[in-house]
Amino acid sequence: MHSPLRTPRVSRRQMLQSGALCGGLLAMGDLGMLSQLKPVSAAEAKLDPNVVRLDSSIEPLVRLIEETPREQLMEAVAARIKQGTSYREVLAALLLVGVKNIEPRPSVGHKFHAVLVVNSAHLASISSPDEHRWLPIFWALDHYKSAAQRDVEERGDWTMSAIDDSQVMPHAKAKAQYVEAMENWDEAKADIAAASLARTGGANEIYRLLFKYGSRDYRSIGHKAIYVANSYRTLSCIGWQHAEPVLRSLTYALLMHEGSNPSQRDDEADRPFRRNEEIAAKLRDDWTTGKLDSDATQAMIETLRSGSNDDACDQAVQLINSGIHPQSIWDAMHVVAGEMVMQQPAIVPLHSVTTTNALRYAYETCGDDATRKLLLLQNAAFLPMFRSGMGGRGRVKDVTVGKLSEVEPAKSPQSVDDIFAELGSDPMAAAQMTLAYLQGQENHSAKAKQLIDAARVLVFRKGDNAHDYKFSSAILEDYYHVSPAWRDTYLASNIFLLRDSQRKDNQLVSRIQSALA
Known part of the structure; x- marks a missing residue:
């Protein structure tokens, strides 16, 4: 029986065929041509609670994205922006065209990243200078066309049906x-x-x-x-x-x-939630108070490294009930997710980071106390499951975040340029250089910002898949969600999956240049 959301649509198949700290990386190079588009102000890109909501005129823009061949879409959207189409309208159309035309089956991933990446592109956009804010959005538009073609090939050109x-x-x-x-x-x-x-x-x-x-x-x-x-x-x-x-x-x-x-069955994927609904009730009434404690964070890290998902959840409950603040538990979860990236810079640990980012956001946003408890415990349960998934893929390195500070890096970084140049040939050395650079005696906050800005620019220039945007947006956001005692270690461990400066530039910049000519 067909899902109520499935409707085949044949016509689209035919359409789809047709500063001193940072050195040179932050100079942006040939990205400056984006200033030829209408700049996106920080106020426009960020949420304004009083903004007038978009009306039904968004449908023509969605249709334009649907019907324009991939090789012409950059020019078509650039022309609309020059005529006054706003950032919010393009962002709305980008999200809606994906949810309408790409089925989140057989997995909520793969081609569906065209939808999942929209917010990551938006986060990258609002964190950029005004004149560069269109680049992630243009990248996501192009990525949608690729994913829509895959949907045609894999699922028979699915589209969401109308509601009765x-x-x-x-x-x-x-x-x-x-x-x-x-x-x-x-x-x-x-x-x-x-x-x-x-x-x-x-x-x-x-x-x-x-x-x-x-x-x-x-x-x-x-x-x-x-x-x-x-x-x-x-x-x-x-x-x-x-x-x-x-x-x-x-x-x-x-x-x-x-x-x-x-x-009606007992799947491994469902067991943690059923158990956590029970043990969440054991958390003390004032569970969101307590003290930050690095020893407690370290104890939680050790359990997440070697224990089962039940062990991790029980440890979290025990620590919080002993007077530890939940932030100490989140610190451990962020650090272990990053450590997994060091151990296996691949798709499974990448998702341990992006999932932790999503669950942390939900935890901070949700106003329901019972749900917040579940979100924390579910994240604790998922990390050992990610670790198990890594083991099934093999080649998990025996390394921990402690190694980052055990020895002085062979090269002393003078700027972030040195770090990202090293990343392509020796990620461990680059990670050690990152930690040494961030933990210098002077200008810590400025150094962190310059490194984050450089990482984002390199994604713009070198990124070639949705995970580049999803992962970088997650870690660069969560750097500030981790306690100061752990955040430099967190960022250094995750540099393994950022883009290095020696990698070839993607083709999007030249395509946008052509669209603006």
Whole structure:
């Protein structure tokens, strides 16, 4: 039986065929030509609670992206921007064209990264100088066209179907049906309820449910939690009037599973959540108070390195109940995720970092105390599961973050240029140089900012896949979420999966230059 979200569409198949600290890296080089587009101010790119919501005129822009061949899309969108199309309108169209046309099946990943990466591109954009803010968005537009072609080839040109307005329910009934449908993994009922909630409810109330269900199971190695966090963040910028197709797509993604109904069996992917619902109740009433303690963080790190997911959750509860602040637990989880990247700079540990970023965002954003407890414990449970996934791929190095400070780096970095030049040939040396550079006696905050800015520029220039944007946006954001005692170690460990300066530039810059000629 077809999902209520599936409708084949043949016509699109035919269309798709057709400063001193930083040295030279931050000079931007040939990225300056982006100033030929209408600059995006920081105020425009960031959320304004009083902004007028976008209206139905967004549909023509979505259609333009759908119908324009990939090799002509840069020129077409650049022309619209020159005519006055705003950043928010392009961002909204980029998200909506993805949720409408790309199915989050068989996995909430792969080609669906065209949707997952939208918020990461947005984060990169708002962290850039005004004249450079279009580059991540143009990259994401091009990536969508590639993913849409894959959807045609793999899923028969899926597109989201229209909702039957006669089935839309009042808010209270919709919320009750949504919870029941999600608990029972009922796609049809959940779809109608999601559309109803989008029309009758508010973002905070609805996303409290979505934060919970996004963390419920380990299927798709964290992409469900990532989609929840990223969709909330993008909707906060583009406006809630665009929520209905996003919530329907998101709900469909969260219900992804293999085989029979997960509520009627005992899958490994579901066990931590069922157990954590019970042990979360054991956390002390004032669990969000307590003291920061590096010894407690180190104890949690050791458990995450070698214990089971049950061990990790039990340790978190024990430490918090002994008077430790949850931040000490989050510090350990961020550090261990980064350590995994050192041990195996590949796809599984990359997602341990981006999933931790998503769950941390949900934890900080969700206003429901019970859900926040679950989010922390689910992250603790997922990290040993990521570690197990790494083992299944082999070649896990026997190295810990402690090695970064054990010896002086062979080369003493004078600027971030030295670090990113070394990264391509010797990532461990580059990581050690990073830690030494950041822990110098002078200008620590300035050095950190220059390194972060240089890393982002290199993604713009050298990045060639969605993970470059997802990963870099996650670690550069979470650097400031980790306590000062651990944050330099966190950033140094994650440099293994950033882009080095010796790598060949991608072709996007020259394509945009051509579009602007």
